[in-house]
Amino acid sequence: MKIAGRLQEISVLQSLLQKDGSEFLAVYGRRRIGKTYLVRQVYSANLIFECSGLHQKEFSQQLENFWLTLTEVDKKPKPMPKTWLQAFAQLKTYLNELGPKKKVVFLDEISWFETPRSGFLAALDNFWNQYCSKRSDIILVICGSAASWIINKVINDRGGLHNRITKHIQLMPFTLAETRDFLTMQRVKLTPKDIAQLYMCVGGIPFYLKDVQPGQSIPQILDALFFESQALLRNEFSNLYAALFKNSRAHELIVKALATKNKGLTRNEIVEATSLKSGGGLSVLLNELIQCGFVKQIFPIKKSKDDALFRLVDEYTLYYFKFLQNNKTNTSWLYLSNKQAYKVWSGFAFENLCFKHVAQIKKALGISGIISNEYSWTLKGEAQIDLLVDRDDNCINLLELKYYDGLYEMTKGYAAQLQEKVRVFKQNTRTKKNVFVTLLTVFGAKRNEHYLSSITNELTIDDLFQ
Structure with missing residues (x-):
């Protein structure tokens, strides 16, 4: 089994093989995240039937695809089914002829099977409820990139599939550590800073990382990913x-609207920027983007829910709108990286990187076991805090994030600004908690008098790889 990271997910999948009864598992996550690969690798010895839905094809083509796939593993002649109930009946006949060991039935891109008035979901429910659940040897796995479809139509369904799912896994992008392990499996050796820089452009998406070649520099890698003709x-x-x-x-x-504002937009600002109607429809759209990992909702501390910011955190989408859309002059990464716009973007991308690795930050600070919430905070015209960790042990870590190529050196002027920021924050939030200023940089900082007067904790990019 050749898989980088995914230790928790692998453990869940393997545990189902040991269960006495049958299991109904939903695996979902965004496109290119590695869902199919994970299921195939873990269940390679037990996978007896796998079929994937066809994108934007009609009922007859979906049904024929299912039937043809079944005939590849079950050689006995069988007529082309006319309904999904008949198709699943043929699958039952095949399963009845197999031995007692655990059998995995894998239906990939599940949402594509469900065409208008096809009856697929009703037949799937019947297959599980009237057949699989009465046995002890079936693991029914459904998988798909349309995360919101699986959540709404299957996991949270109030109809026939209500409470049928026994386990679900939302597959998220690799962390920095998993990205390093994935690249190492490909014999690609990069420094932590280079891995972080690559991550800031494409995120922890296995498909985007799989063609990185050993011996390539970051400029070569990014040119191959973004700027070459193919x-x-x-x-x-x-x-x-x-x-x-x-x-x-x-x-x-x-x-597209969120990409114009680094810190994010409120719901009302999204409505104004897009001309979309506010209401339940917009809530569904935002929830779908959050569920798929493209957007993060950030609640400002000590403010109302209406002040919550929706922030675009998908690395590739941000990079696309900043440097690829309508690109006419950026022909290489080296050319691009020398522009001021790239340096500004790098600081913001580093913030996103830290937001996605709060668990690693907490571990490095020794507070993993303490319940906390993460916020941003802004007082217009006066102060702004990129990330703060509000802890249940009467403490707040106020993080200063500096994407700096070399040792960061705190100046007298910036130390004064930082102290004023803490004062304004305490005054306006009226917090009684201890406020610790935590500096997170790439290579660390010089411990001069200004650093010592301002900083409580110091972390480096290496800590994000824990």
Whole structure:
């Protein structure tokens, strides 16, 4: 089994093989995240039937695809089914002829099977409820990139599939540590800073990382991914959202609007920027983007829910809107990286990197076991805090994030600004908690008098790899 990271997910999948009864498992996550690969690798010895839905194909083609796939593993002649109930009946006949060991039935891209008035979900429910659940040897796995579809139509369904799922796994992008392990498996050796820089451009998406070649520098890697004539990610955006959402135009309008404001937009600001109607429909769109990992909702401390910011955190989408969309002059990463716009973007991308690795930050600070919430905080015209960890042990870590190429040196002027920021924060939030200023840099900081007068804790980019 050749898998980087995913230790928790592997443990869950393997544990189902030891259960006495049958299991109904849903695996979901965004496009290119490695869902199919994970299921195939862990269940390779038990996978007896696998079929994937066809993108944007009608009922007859979906049914024929299922039947043809079944005939590949079950050689006995069988007529082409006319309904999904008949198709699953043929699958039952095949399963009845197999031995007693655990058998995995894997239906991939599950949302594509469900065409209008096809009866697929009703037949799937019947297959599970009237057949699999009465046995002890079946693991029924459904998988798909349309995370919101699986959540709404299966996991939270109030109809026939209500409470049928016995286990579900949301597969998220690799962490920095998992990205390092994935690259190491490919014999790619990069420094922590280089791995972070690559991550800031493409995120922890296995498909985006799989073609990185040993011996390449970051400029060579990013040119191959973005700027060469056959670059893997040159046209990825046109497929990314369309493959996840049936009506993806509204989702694209939202992420395009969010890409214009680094810190994020409130719900009202999204409505103003996109002309989409506020209401339940917008809530669904935002929840779908959050569930798929493209957007993060950040609640400002000591403010109302209406002040919550929706922030675009998908690395590839941010990179696309900043440097690839309507690109006419950026022909290489080296050319691009010398521009001021790239340096500004790098600081913001580093903030996103830290937001996604709060668990690692807490571990490095020795507070993993303490319940906490993460916020941002802004007082217009006076102060702004990129990330703070509000802890249940009467403490707050106020993080200063500095993406700096070399040792960071605190100046007298910035130390004074930092102390004023803490004062304004305490005064306006009226917090009684201890406030610790935590500096997180790439290579560390010089411990001069200004550092010593301002900083309580110091972390480096290495700590994000824990």
